[in-house]
Amino acid sequence: MYPGINEQMSRRAMMGMAGAAVIGSSAIAKMRLEDKTMQPAAKPEADAAAAPVKPTGRVQAYGSYAMDLGGISVRVIADGDFGFGPSWPLFNAAGTKAEVDAHLARQGIPPQPFRGQVHTLLIERGADRVMIDTGCGTSFGPDTGRLTRHLAAIGLEQKDINLLIVSHCHPDHINGYAEEGKPTGFSNAKLVLAKTEADFWSGPADLSGSKVDPEMAKLMRASAGMFVNGTKAKTQLMADRDSVIDGVKLVAAPGHTPGHMMVEIAGSKQKMLFITDLIHHAAVGFSKPAWHVAFDADPVMAAKTRQSVLAQVVAEKTLIAGSHLPFPGFGHVVEGAGNDEVFRFMPMAWQF
Numbered sequence: 001m002y003p004g005i006n007e008q009m010s011r012r013a014m015m016g017m018a019g020a021a022v023i024g025s026s027a028i029a030k031m032r033l034e035d036k037t038m039q040p041a042a043k044p045e046a047d048a049a050a051a052p053v054k055p056t057g058r059v060q061a062y063g064s065y066a067m068d069l070g071g072i073s074v075r076v077i078a079d080g081d082f083g084f085g086p087s088w089p090l091f092n093a094a095g096t097k098a099e100v101d102a103h104l105a106r107q108g109i110p111p112q113p114f115r116g117q118v119h120t121l122l123i124e125r126g127a128d129r130v131m132i133d134t135g136c137g138t139s140f141g142p143d144t145g146r147l148t149r150h151l152a153a154i155g156l157e158q159k160d161i162n163l164l165i166v167s168h169c170h171p172d173h174i175n176g177y178a179e180e181g182k183p184t185g186f187s188n189a190k191l192v193l194a195k196t197e198a199d200f201w202s203g204p205a206d207l208s209g210s211k212v213d214p215e216m217a218k219l220m221r222a223s224a225g226m227f228v229n230g231t232k233a234k235t236q237l238m239a240d241r242d243s244v245i246d247g248v249k250l251v252a253a254p255g256h257t258p259g260h261m262m263v264e265i266a267g268s269k270q271k272m273l274f275i276t277d278l279i280h281h282a283a284v285g286f287s288k289p290a291w292h293v294a295f296d297a298d299p300v301m302a303a304k305t306r307q308s309v310l311a312q313v314v315a316e317k318t319l320i321a322g323s324h325l326p327f328p329g330f331g332h333v334v335e336g337a338g339n340d341e342v343f344r345f346m347p348m349a350w351q352f
């Protein structure tokens, strides 16, 4: 049903290509990737000699964007983009393709090829470096798995992360933990995962409520099961509103998966909510929050969760970012104009 993702996840040839792309990128990662002064025609040798930007605070770099919330900083790190497959029944399976295409057309988006982005979030407070999710690794093709090079641009590697929050166990959030069975380097990180999520994927993982085809369901169960079982010894199982570190807590957003979690980060100046997979595409999720997403394990509950969380962030004027918003994806949500636009996302302007 989703040739784009199915093809990318199942073809070893593609994974091989992706591996080559990542190896090739290590040279790029060594280059100076942040250029705040717009130096004209810098020579590659000079770029290579420059140190990566210093992490923490509001220092922008290639592939990531940071905000200081007051004593705690958050940095959206792009992992890349991938083909989502046909826009219907990816969205609004209960409705028609014509409805989805008309809705996308109103926003200037052609129905094909339909692409999505995926990001992780780095939270830094004192000595703590907490990351939310691992990205896709190379399992989604050569345009993903860029986390490693984007970490390198701020002088970090996966081994510098001491706590990894896993929002849920879908492949675009966990497959960056290991590449073809070998860990990518989160060796010093303890893991946090919702108990409901671990229980779901440890068992038969009923995906019959979703619209994924049997092949995709098999791939999802395999990667999630392997991840949950393989990381058990390092994982602390948590629940809604549990505190991860000072100022960082889990917020349950069930439906997409049973244990799907968002993360609230509170600094002395500002609070934000990382909505993870509450929204899968900004052109659809905000304006049509009732439209089901094919990957939702319980689409009805997921839509209910999406509507109530969005209503709450509007009422409380909460700053948000998310796993699948247009990079970097910080912004606010406001009421929309009507039935074809229930809510509207207002992206924040880039701050240098």
Ligand SMILES: [Zn+2]
Binding pocket: 170, 172, 173, 277, 323, 324
């Ligand atoms: Zn996702």
